[in-house]
Amino acid sequence: MTASPTESGGKESIFSPLLVRAAIRASFAKLSPRAQARNPVMFLVYLGTILTLYVAVANLVTGQPVGYPLATSLLLFLTVLFANFAEGLAEARGKAQAASLRAARQDTPARRLVDGVETTVPSTELQRDDLIVVTAGELIPADGEIVEGLASVDESAITGESAPVIREAGTDYSGVTGGTKVLSDRIVVRVTSGAGESFLDRMIALVEGASRQKTPNEIALSILLSGLTLVFLLAVVTLYPFTVYTGVAASPVTLIALLVCLIPTTIGGLLPAIGIAGMDRALQANVIAKSGKAVEVAGDIDVLLLDKTGTITIGNRQATRFSPLSGVSAAELARAAALSSLADPTPEGKSIVTLARTLTDLPAQPANAEFIEFSAQTRMSGVDFDDAGTTVRIRKGAADRMARFASEFGAAAPTDLTALVEEVARAGGTPLTVAEVRGDVARVLGVVALSDVVKPGIRERFAQLRQMGLRTVMITGDNPLTAEAIAREAGVDGFLAEATPEDKLQMIKDEQLAGKLVAMMGDGTNDAPALAQADVGLAMNSGTQAAKEAGNMVDLDSDPTKLLEVIEIGKGLLITRGALTTFSIANDVAKYFAILPALFVVAYPPLAVLNVMQLHSPTSAVLSAVIFNALIIPFLIPLALRGVPYRSTSAAALLSRNLLVYGLGGLLLPFIAIKIIDLLITPLLG
Numbered sequence: 001m002t003a004s005p006t007e008s009g010g011k012e013s014i015f016s017p018l019l020v021r022a023a024i025r026a027s028f029a030k031l032s033p034r035a036q037a038r039n040p041v042m043f044l045v046y047l048g049t050i051l052t053l054y055v056a057v058a059n060l061v062t063g064q065p066v067g068y069p070l071a072t073s074l075l076l077f078l079t080v081l082f083a084n085f086a087e088g089l090a091e092a093r094g095k096a097q098a099a100s101l102r103a104a105r106q107d108t109p110a111r112r113l114v115d116g117v118e119t120t121v122p123s124t125e126l127q128r129d130d131l132i133v134v135t136a137g138e139l140i141p142a143d144g145e146i147v148e149g150l151a152s153v154d155e156s157a158i159t160g161e162s163a164p165v166i167r168e169a170g171t172d173y174s175g176v177t178g179g180t181k182v183l184s185d186r187i188v189v190r191v192t193s194g195a196g197e198s199f200l201d202r203m204i205a206l207v208e209g210a211s212r213q214k215t216p217n218e219i220a221l222s223i224l225l226s227g228l229t230l231v232f233l234l235a236v237v238t239l240y241p242f243t244v245y246t247g248v249a250a251s252p253v254t255l256i257a258l259l260v261c262l263i264p265t266t267i268g269g270l271l272p273a274i275g276i277a278g279m280d281r282a283l284q285a286n287v288i289a290k291s292g293k294a295v296e297v298a299g300d301i302d303v304l305l306l307d308k309t310g311t312i313t314i315g316n317r318q319a320t321r322f323s324p325l326s327g328v329s330a331a332e333l334a335r336a337a338a339l340s341s342l343a344d345p346t347p348e349g350k351s352i353v354t355l356a357r358t359l360t361d362l363p364a365q366p367a368n369a370e371f372i373e374f375s376a377q378t379r380m381s382g383v384d385f386d387d388a389g390t391t392v393r394i395r396k397g398a399a400d401r402m403a404r405f406a407s408e409f410g411a412a413a414p415t416d417l418t419a420l421v422e423e424v425a426r427a428g429g430t431p432l433t434v435a436e437v438r439g440d441v442a443r444v445l446g447v448v449a450l451s452d453v454v455k456p457g458i459r460e461r462f463a464q465l466r467q468m469g470l471r472t473v474m475i476t477g478d479n480p481l482t483a484e485a486i487a488r489e490a491g492v493d494g495f496l497a498e499a500t501p502e503d504k505l506q507m508i509k510d511e512q513l514a515g516k517l518v519a520m521m522g523d524g525t526n527d528a529p530a531l532a533q534a535d536v537g538l539a540m541n542s543g544t545q546a547a548k549e550a551g552n553m554v555d556l557d558s559d560p561t562k563l564l565e566v567i568e569i570g571k572g573l574l575i576t577r578g579a580l581t582t583f584s585i586a587n588d589v590a591k592y593f594a595i596l597p598a599l600f601v602v603a604y605p606p607l608a609v610l611n612v613m614q615l616h617s618p619t620s621a622v623l624s625a626v627i628f629n630a631l632i633i634p635f636l637i638p639l640a641l642r643g644v645p646y647r648s649t650s651a652a653a654l655l656s657r658n659l660l661v662y663g664l665g666g667l668l669l670p671f672i673a674i675k676i677i678d679l680l681i682t683p684l685l686g
């Protein structure tokens with residue numbers, strides 16, 4: 001039964017009944033020694049539970065008081081249960097979140113195309129590279145890439161956004177996801193992942209904690225905690241002979257209670273929950289992370305590389321004007337530009353045909369035409385055909401590229417061309433130069449202005465990132481003037497223009513060589529090398545399969561600015577871990593003042609001065625400290641699961657604020673809490 005999205009651990013309900021029940025079941029299931037051994041700090045508490053129970057039983061047999069050892073054992077047992085509960089709750093939230101996503105992938109019949117023959121099979125039978133047909137009104141049965149046609153698709157099943165989006169073969173948005181619905185037209189999709197191995201399936205396994213491997217930060221912290229635990233273990237063990245020497249040997253129960261209070265059980269108990277909650281937050285942002293590490297690394301990113309077209313700008317670049325050179329009529333330029341775009345599937349190409357149609361009647365596609373498709377390497381496209389025995393080549397493309405093309409055919413770029421190109425570029429538009437080679441005579445005909453718009457709100461988000469110490473760099477294949485105009489309007493810190501995919505990759509390597517962690521956003525096949533090289537590569541779900549395979553995250557919303565949220569989630573994770581570790585270490589200090597006097601006050605009465613809380617008796621002091629040590633774990637669960645709230649200020653300001661709140665707080669709170677608990681339990685001790 002899948003929890004409804006509201007119950008699935010959304011913002012409002014951390015302790016929804018459904019999740020709490022699942023977490024309680026899990027907290028007993030995790031009592032198996034194998035599960036306990038994975039968390040060294042809590043494992044010691046687990047052993048302490050058994051040892052104190054043993055003492056209670058031994059006392060029962062020898063007629064000694066049982067209450068104290070039994071109470072202590074129960075409290076230690078509770079501490080372990082609370083830690084299991086925290087992890088169980090985080091997993092339950094993740095499971096519920098994932099289940100609501102998985103629900104979107106109900107089993108739908110698929111129309112498989114084998115050698116052009118269509119057969120209907122259940123979607124679970126689909127293999128990678130199968131071809132399937134989906135027409136309007138049908139659900140897409142599996143993740144795939146459109147190889148033929150275009151359609152408007154309702155992706156609300158995975159993004160929650162019901163506005164239809166265009167998905168089209170041969171573009172940077174040809175990726176489709178199982179469970180989404182085709183609203184118009186007919187498409188042929190090549191299946192990219194069979195049942196069970198889609199990105200979503202992998203993410204669900206990650207979030208369900210099943211295959212969640214520890215992240216570097218978690219491993220480092222675990223080593224620190226285990227080290228601390230070992231130190232305290234040795235300290236307490238060597239304490240025993242001291243107490244014997246004083247003539248008043250400490251009871252093993254008190255020593256075990258002291259040990260549990262000193263080892264970092266608070267952060268030790270919450271660490272798994274924090275990690276799982278981080279993955280769950282990524283899922284809530286509709287980001288599929290292939291590993292917990294990817295989410296964490298996002299927290300340490302220094303440089304953010306962003307594509308221009310479709311990422312910083314709306315991307316559906318449209319032709320807005322034909323500017324012919326002197327001696328060329330607008331209609332002639334329009335006809336040539338249209339001829340070079342009749343077979344061009346890109347938004348640029350199609351908009352040129354649309355604009356040309358308003359100026360002149362479209363020339364028919366020449367019979368023996370050969371279309372040269374656009375690529376980020378060549379940065380141009382066009383058509384070759386034979387006109388009554390003369391070979392005609394028409395090209396359109398980036399200005400610098402076209403100048404080279406024209407010069408290959410001996411045509412020097414006309415003087416007034418640069419002015420035209422610069423006029424379009426300075427306005428932030430993308431100028432495409434059009435040239436025609438008839439036989440061996442080359443002529444530059446003019447410039448087509450493509451307009452693009454910077455996405456709203458992007459400027460503010462970049463300002464936010466700058467506050468967090470991040471540098472944003474726009475990389476684009478476009479010319480420097482256009483890039484500069486867009487960069488200024490978007491407020492990025494730097495840009496690289498006329499970049500080919502190799503240039504993008506090289507830039508990432510250079511930044512990494514300089515010791516920076518780089519995040520990259522992209523959707524096209526030409527972004528794949530850079531996405532693979534980047535420390536965080538966020539591919540858009542609508543992107544090509546190559547891009548999604550190369551990245552270590554996939555954004556189901558295909559929202560290029562989502563990287564900003566991913567970075568915030570990553571930062572939040574690291575800050576939460578840091579804050580709770582600080583709190584955990586700080587809150588152990590108070591327990592010295594509770595337990596040490598209890599241990600020594602008989603042998604050394606002057607030590608009573610340590611009993612600053614004026615606790616009632618050694619027994620009540622120890623029990624109060626152990627009770628606090630147990631209760632603090634569930635008390636901090638909301639903070640662990642939601643993350644420590646933080647604003648985008650500088651790391652230094654953030655650290656000092658958290659040290660104050662969680663350090664000082666961690667120091668003072670236990671003194672008050674243990675005193676209150678002592679007042680409450682003293683009447684019970686009789």
Ligand SMILES: Nc1ncnc2c1ncn2[C@@H]1O[C@H](COP(=O)(O)OP(=O)(O)OP(=O)(O)O)[C@@H](O)[C@H]1O
Binds near residue numbers: 308348376432475
């Ligand atoms: N369909 C097309 N036909 C010919 N030339 C094109 C076409 N689309 C783009 N171009 C030219 O090729 C250049 C490089 O394209 P590329 O996709 O590498 O960069 P971009 O689209 O301008 O920006 P981004 O790198 O953000 O995608 C574009 O700036 C444009 O001048």
Ligand SMILES: [K+]
Binds near residue numbers: 266
């Ligand atoms: K502790």
Ligand SMILES: [Mg+2]
Binds near residue numbers: 309477
């Ligand atoms: Mg592009």
